[in-house]
Amino acid sequence: MDVQGLQMTQTTPTPGVFKRNPPIAGEAEAIEAAKNGDAEAFSKLYALHKRRVYTLCLRMLGNVSEAEDMTQEAFLHLFRKIGSFRGESAFSTWLHRLTVNLVLMHLRKKGLNLVSLEETINPSEDDAPKRDFGSRDLQLTGSVDRVALERAVASLPPGYRMVFVLHDVEGFEHNEIATMLECSTGNSKSQLHKARLKLRELLRQPEPSAPADGLREVAV
Amino acid sequence: MTANFPDFDTMTPADFEKYLPDFFANGDGHVSTDPRLQTFLKNNPDCAALVRDLEAIADQARSLFEPVEPSDSVWSGIVDKMNQSSEDDELPLPAAT
Numbered sequence: 001m002d003v004q005g006l007q008m009t010q011t012t013p014t015p016g017v018f019k020r021n022p023p024i025a026g027e028a029e030a031i032e033a034a035k036n037g038d039a040e041a042f043s044k045l046y047a048l049h050k051r052r053v054y055t056l057c058l059r060m061l062g063n064v065s066e067a068e069d070m071t072q073e074a075f076l077h078l079f080r081k082i083g084s085f086r087g088e089s090a091f092s093t094w095l096h097r098l099t100v101n102l103v104l105m106h107l108r109k110k111g112l113n114l115v116s117l118e119e120t121i122n123p124s125e126d127d128a129p130k131r132d133f134g135s136r137d138l139q140l141t142g143s144v145d146r147v148a149l150e151r152a153v154a155s156l157p158p159g160y161r162m163v164f165v166l167h168d169v170e171g172f173e174h175n176e177i178a179t180m181l182e183c184s185t186g187n188s189k190s191q192l193h194k195a196r197l198k199l200r201e202l203l204r205q206p207e208p209s210a211p212a213d214g215l216r217e218v219a220v
Numbered sequence: 221m222t223a224n225f226p227d228f229d230t231m232t233p234a235d236f237e238k239y240l241p242d243f244f245a246n247g248d249g250h251v252s253t254d255p256r257l258q259t260f261l262k263n264n265p266d267c268a269a270l271v272r273d274l275e276a277i278a279d280q281a282r283s284l285f286e287p288v289e290p291s292d293s294v295w296s297g298i299v300d301k302m303n304q305s306s307e308d309d310e311l312p313l314p315a316a317t
Contacts (some may be wrong), residue, residue: 046295051287058288071290072297079302144280153284168281174245193241196274203277 024048024092031091035083042082046075049092053099059165060103062154070106074099100166100180107158144203152202160195167192228256236260236267240274250275 027048033041053074057067077098085094153161162181166172167188172180174188181188225242226235236243243251251257251271261268 043295046298050290050294054290054294055285055287059284068290068294068297071294072301075298076301076305079298080305144276146280146283149277149280150284153281164281165284168278169284189241189245193244193274196277199277200270200273 027091028087031082031085031087035085042079045078049095050075052092053095056096056099056165056170057103059153059169060100060162061106062156062158062161066106070099070103073106074102077102096170104162104180107162148203149199152199155202156195156198160191160198163188163191164195164199168196228260231260233264233267236264240271244274244278249278 026044030041030044030048034045050071054067054071057070057074058064061067061070074095078095081098085091153164156164163177166177166180167174174185174192177183177188178185225239231239240251243254243257252261252268252275261271
């Protein structure tokens with residue numbers, strides 16, 4: 001996938017993302033100033049969007065170090081390409097897509113072939129969710145602890161985590177995910193379902209007894 | 221595209237499992253409130269429990285949207301690399317505000 005080409009395409013704003021990204025006071029002025037090389041304006045854009053970009057990277061990659069590297073890459077890419085932002089979608093949406101595409105490219109470089117999702121990012125049998133409709137005594141109690149869920153998401157196989165984060169956390173629709181990951185809509189639905197099943201399985205396991213500080217690094 | 225669902229009244233748990241991703245993808249993502257499935261879920265408590273769990277996971281996932289602050293080293297790294305690539309126009313970059 002040509003990341004640069006995709007990320008510069010002005011797409012229809014994503015409803016799920018757009019709802020969470022109302023216009024920010026002073027952002028439009030900062031964008032225009034940054035296009036003209038205003039360093040202060042660029043630092044303002046960083047301050048406005050760093051949490052959003054970093055959190056996205058963290059959720060998708062499940063690793064603090066990689067997420068920080070990808071956040072750097074995203075803003076360096078923004079620095080180089082902001083002149084091509086034409087304002088046809090919300091800046092936050094555009095930056096969000098740019099970041100997603102960079103993360104996907106990064107994962108491909110690492111050997112995660114997202115082109116053939118079904119064959120290549122399906123986890124091994126050990127990672128796949130178990131089919132255990134029964135065992136009601138182990139069911140979740142209708143509520144899920146946020147920290148436990150964060151930990152479980154971080155431990156998902158990359159393919160499952162990607163679709164789960166894009167759909168359930170970031171609010172993308174299956175057709176949008178299918179476009180981004182170059183797979184079918186049905187494949188996206190299937191991967192999401194498997195991801196949720198795997199999370200259910202992980203959340204039903206006993207809490208590990210490792211010290212909290214030791215877990216913090218992976219609890220993303 | 222709408223999946224070709226089985227008869228909701230005669231559906232087996234295996235059928236339900238097969239079509240569950242589509243049940244979630246259609247409508248508002250809450251299978252437990254789908255009127256077509258009420259009888260089936262009432263008669264199949266294990267399936268109902270699975271649905272409850274998966275819905276709880278999806279609902280809680282939205283809370284993961286809470287943003288996380290990156291470390292200061294991220295901005296430092298950006299400034300370093302930008303200055304390296306901008307040596308020609310000598311663009312100094314301030315601290316993030």
